[in-house]
Amino acid sequence: MAPFILSVDDEPDVTDLVSFHLTKAGYQVRTAASGREALEIIQLQRPDLILLDLMLPDIDGFGVCEILRRHPRTATIPIVILTAWATTDARHLGLDLGALDYLTKPFSPRELTARVQHLLELRPAAQAH
Numbered sequence: 658m659a660p661f662i663l664s665v666d667d668e669p670d671v672t673d674l675v676s677f678h679l680t681k682a683g684y685q686v687r688t689a690a691s692g693r694e695a696l697e698i699i700q701l702q703r704p705d706l707i708l709l710d711l712m713l714p715d716i717d718g719f720g721v722c723e724i725l726r727r728h729p730r731t732a733t734i735p736i737v738i739l740t741a742w743a744t745t746d747a748r749h750l751g752l753d754l755g756a757l758d759y760l761t762k763p764f765s766p767r768e769l770t771a772r773v774q775h776l777l778e779l780r781p782a783a784q785a786h
Contacts, residue, residue, distance in 0.1 A: 659685045660777050663704040665695040665721070666739065667714055671762065675708060675739075678766040679773065692716030696724060699731060705780070706773060709756070711740040711747060722754040735776045739764065 662684045664675040672688040679686045687704075689695035692713045699707075707725075711718035718738060725731040737758040738751040748759045758772055 659683055660705040661685045661687070661702065662706050662708065662773065663687055663689060663695060663698060664708045664739075665689045665692070665713065665718070666708075666710040667691060667712075668710075671710070671739075674766060675769065678770055682770045682774070684773070690714075692718070692721040695721055699725070699734075703730065704734060706735045706737065706777060708737050708739045708769075708773075711738060711742050711751065719750060719754055722751065722756060726755040735780070737772060737776065739769070 662679055664672050664686060665688070666672050667690045676686045676688060687698060689698055693715045695707070695709070696716070709718045709721060718740065722736060725734060725736070736756045737760060738756045739760045739762065740747070741762040743761040751759050757776055760769060760772065
C-alpha cells in the first residue's frame with residue numbers, strides 16, 4: 658500500500674501542486690484546507706507524513722503540531738512545515754514543536770518529493786506499512 662500523505666494548506670494551488678507531484682511519485686495524498694479539518698482526517702486515518710502550512714484559517718500550523726505531539730497515537734507522525742513564513746523564529750518554533758523539516762514557498766516539487774521520500778525511509782520498520 659502506498660504511503661499516505663496529508664497536505665494541509667488553505668491555498669488550493671499549493672495542495673493541487675503537492676498532490677500532483679506526490680501522486681505521480683507513488684504516494685496516496687489527501688488534502689485539508691484548515692487545521693481543524695486536518696485533525697478530523699487524522700482521527701479517521703493516520704497519515705504516514707503530514708505537510709503542514711503555518712498560516713491556516715482556524716488552528717494554525719503551530720497549534721496543529723502541538724496537538725499532534727501531545728497524543729501518543731499521533732506523536733510520531735513525521736511533520737514537514739511547508740509555508741511562506743520564512744523567518745528564523747518561525748523555523749525554530751516549528752522545529753521545536755516537533756516538525757522534522759521546514760520548507761518555504763515557493764518550493765521545488767522535486768525537492769519536496771525527495772524530502773518526503775527521505776523522511777519516510779527513516780521511519781522505524783514498525784511504523785512503515
